[in-house]
Amino acid sequence: MAINKHKNILDYTLQSLLRRKFKNTGIILVFTFIIFAVSSIILLSYSLKKEAGMLLKYSPEIIVQKILAGRHELISTKIKNEIMGIPGVSKVEPRYWGYYYDSGVRANYTIIGIGVSGIENNRLIKGRMPSANEKNAAAIGREIADARIIKKDIGDSLNLQNSEGRWMEFKIVGIFESDSEILTADLIIISESAFKSLVGMPEDTATDLAVRVANETEIPTAARKIKELFPYSRPILRDEVIRTYDAVFGWRSGLILAMFAGALAAFIILAWDKATGLSAEEKQEIGILKAIGWETSDILEMKFWEGLVISLTSFMCGLILAYLHIFLLDGFLFAPALKGWSVIYPHFNLAPFIDFYQIAILMAITVLPYIASTIIPSWKASITDPDTVMRG
Amino acid sequence: MRKSTAFFIFITANLAVMAALYIHSLTAVSKHPVFKKEIKEIAEKLRLTDLVLSTDARYTRHPSQADLFSAFQDFPGSIEHFPTGSVIPPPDFSYMRTEIRIYGN
Incomplete structure (x- = not known):
């Protein structure tokens, strides 16, 4: 009996919403779009943040850069032994890497010079990595293979201009598979000696030093000691690297803030418009219902259903569309914001990690205020004398 | 129904x-x-330190390795000209107005 009463009120509410179908459909569309936009950002940023955290925890514990006049400078490899002498440090390896601007396709590549790669039998590499002293061999990222004017494959050659203006030809011996694109899309891996002759790097220097520290708790101490020994250095801790990505994709990130602020403003305008008063038609409806015997509680229940029908419908549709957009359609609407002017960029194949906490917060800050903003002005109207309300 | x-x-x-x-x-x-x-x-x-998200500028390709003021690398006060720069947030300034102690040798 009691349930039937609620169903009757819901039936009436739905009928009432259908009477103003253009207005209510408009509200549902705007509301759905706002939820879609915000949920898409939440899903995208959380997924990228999780992926960054999972992959970058394998990066070196400390990277030591040399800073000269506030800028990153080549570091001497002669200081390796002194760093090795610091307690807790298990390995110091120079990293040889830099950028190469390809004017042909207007793309920036990241070039890495390696010694023995240690990833000879990796299934994410089609072909092989260049060996330590191989002068003219390269392994390239999937997107570089696709970005050159003619698609490149194993056995083709890649020509790069060295610092003296001469062209160096590299035979492509390996291509990173697309599953590793988030790390390797723009990489060109060549041997250490080939890298030095390509960029004209002086002997006994490296781009930076990768320091391995076996015990996690000793990392900050080792970094402090490096800074004390070499005041010109800038040790970058692995935790800082991961924190950088946490910041980029966190709640306070530029991406979320920029898009969320606009969506939130739109939602506030929508809710404000509802909360500041009922239309004359709605007031009249409440007055008539009161006059034919509806209780104030029935009217509040009707308005609760009205708010719930609109906000829950919008929330669910927005959330489902956001999931489809980010994880099945590769976030095609937001990807351009990340790609910017990039010519080379990975095709996002994001792992659909879902943060229920953020979804719950989104629900709490959209659905609940909307229901409240529907009920409160109606409550004011329903406690007034029906005759006064009907007369406006 | x-x-x-x-x-x-x-x-x-x-x-x-x-x-x-x-x-x-x-x-x-x-x-x-x-x-x-x-x-x-x-x-x-x-020994990779960054994800390939954007390759349009050094500081968006390797945000964790960039100079601390790299978003304004051309000259102080220059405006940001790479679209992805708007995705990278400013650094954490929460330490401002806290006491900094410097210990000499």
């Missing part, structure tokens, strides 16, 4: 779709390459 029944069917259908997407997310996550040991090996052995 009563309108309320139609509404409940609609909500149940939405919940069913959401449950299906959740199951999809669980299976997709478990099969995702990010869990493969090969990709972890690439990150470790090549």
Whole structure:
């Protein structure tokens, strides 16, 4: 009996919403779009943040850069032994890497010079990595293979201009598979000696030093000691690297803030418009219902259903569309914001990690205020004398 | 059919779709390459520090390795000219107005 009463009120509410179908459909569309936009950002940023955290925890514990006049400078490899002498440090390896601007396709590549790669039998590499002293061999990222004017494959050659203006030809011996694109899309891996002759790097220097520290708790101490020994250095801790990505994709990130602020403003305008008063038609409806015997509680229940029908419908549709957009359609609407002017960029194949906490917060800050903003002005109207309300 | 029944069917259908997407997310996550040991090996052995998200500027390709003021690298006060720069937030200034102690030798 009691349930039937609620169903009757819901039936009436739905009928009432259908009477103003253009207005209510408009509200549902705007509301759905706002939820879609915000949920898409939440899903995208959380997924990228999780992926960054999972992959970058394998990066070196400390990277030591040399800073000269506030800028990153080549570091001497002669200081390796002194760093090795610091307690807790298990390995110091120079990293040889830099950028190469390809004017042909207007793309920036990241070039890495390696010694023995240690990833000879990796299934994410089609072909092989260049060996330590191989002068003219390269392994390239999937997107570089696709970005050159003619698609490149194993056995083709890649020509790069060295610092003296001469062209160096590299035979492509390996291509990173697309599953590793988030790390390797723009990489060109060549041997250490080939890298030095390509960029004209002086002997006994490296781009930076990768320091391995076996015990996690000793990392900050080792970094402090490096800074004390070499005041010109800038040790970058692995935790800082991961924190950088946490910041980029966190709640306070530029991406979320920029898009969320606009969506939130739109939602506030929508809710404000509802909360500041009922239309004359709605007031009249409440007055008539009161006059034919509806209780104030029935009217509040009707308005609760009205708010719930609109906000829950919008929330669910927005959330489902956001999931489809980010994880099945590769976030095609937001990807351009990340790609910017990039010519080379990975095709996002994001792992659909879902943060229920953020979804719950989104629900709490959209659905609940909307229901409240529907009920409160109606409550004011329903406690007034029906005759006064009907007369406006 | 009563309108309320139609509404409940609609909500149940939405919940069913959401449950299906959740199951999809669980299976997709478990099969995702990010869990493969090969990709972890690439990150470790090549000593990589950043994800390839944008390649339009040094500080968006390697945000963790960039100069501390790299967004304004051309000259102090120059405006940001790479679109992805707007995605990278400013540094944490929460330490401002706190006491800094400098210990000499």
